[in-house]
Amino acid sequence: MNHNHQQGLCEIKIKELSVKKGGRQLLSGISFALDCGQLTALIGPNGAGKTTLLRALLGDLPYRGRIDYVRYDGRPSRAQIGYVPQLLEFDRSAPVSVLDFLAAGYTGFPVFLGVPQKVRAQVEQALGQVGCPQAIDRRMGELSGGELQRVLLAMALNPLPDLLALDEPFSGIDQRGLKDFYALVAHLRDSYHMSIVLVSHDLQWVREQADQVVLLEGGRVAAAGAPEAVFGTPAFRQAFGEGE
Incomplete structure (x- = not known):
């Protein structure tokens, strides 16, 4: 073991x-x-x-x-415990980026005032762990099913x-x-x-x-x-x- x-x-x-x-x-x-x-x-x-x-x-x-x-x-x-639900219900037309979504999840604070560099680096690292670092500035509503699952997985992996x-x-x-x-x-x-x-x-x-x-x-x-x-x-x- x-x-x-x-x-x-x-x-x-x-x-x-x-x-x-x-x-x-x-x-x-x-x-x-x-x-x-x-x-x-x-x-x-x-x-x-x-x-x-x-x-x-x-x-x-x-x-x-x-x-x-x-x-x-x-x-x-x-x-x-980290959890990835079967389906995430959200408004696909909302202008929420992957960065916004994960930063809000990690910090517990709303991110409309901007995301600190330290948190952005944390999000980049998490997206790297799940193999989609390029998604950071994309809108949640534009993601494919597989990309969305990876983003949810990045959320579930923080903290490990x-x-x-x-x-x-x-x-x-x-x-x-x-x-x-x-x-x-x-x-x-x-x-x-x-x-x-x-x-x-x-x-x-x-x-x-x-x-x-x-x-x-x-x-x-x-x-x-x-x-x-x-x-x-x-x-x-x-x-x-x-x-x-």
């Missing part, structure tokens, strides 16, 4: 996590661990509870059960998270951008030793790239483990049909 995060987290343990909303049981008895430096893919049919589980991890939804963040020395810890959560990050991206974005996610896992959890419908990519797969069905864990093991279960065949 890569210990360049020596003081940081080594594991996130989810124990008996349940979510109830409006009298409906959305998740029940979810238990598994997320290791740092690993990519965990959440798969399952629509309505299985994948996004609900991400939102519980983010602290957006009340839940029962436990989410424990454990450091290398075995002590409990708090976690820095222990857990990066991505909700179907590949949905608005064309084929060419897709390959690049996949490579970028794998690079982040390997370079920063963060735990990455993502919801994905791209089973081929999950099979090739994920370290761990959690198959949700009806708000429960139907199977969890290495991709080949999960893809070989009756639960997987039931969820996705024999032909996958």
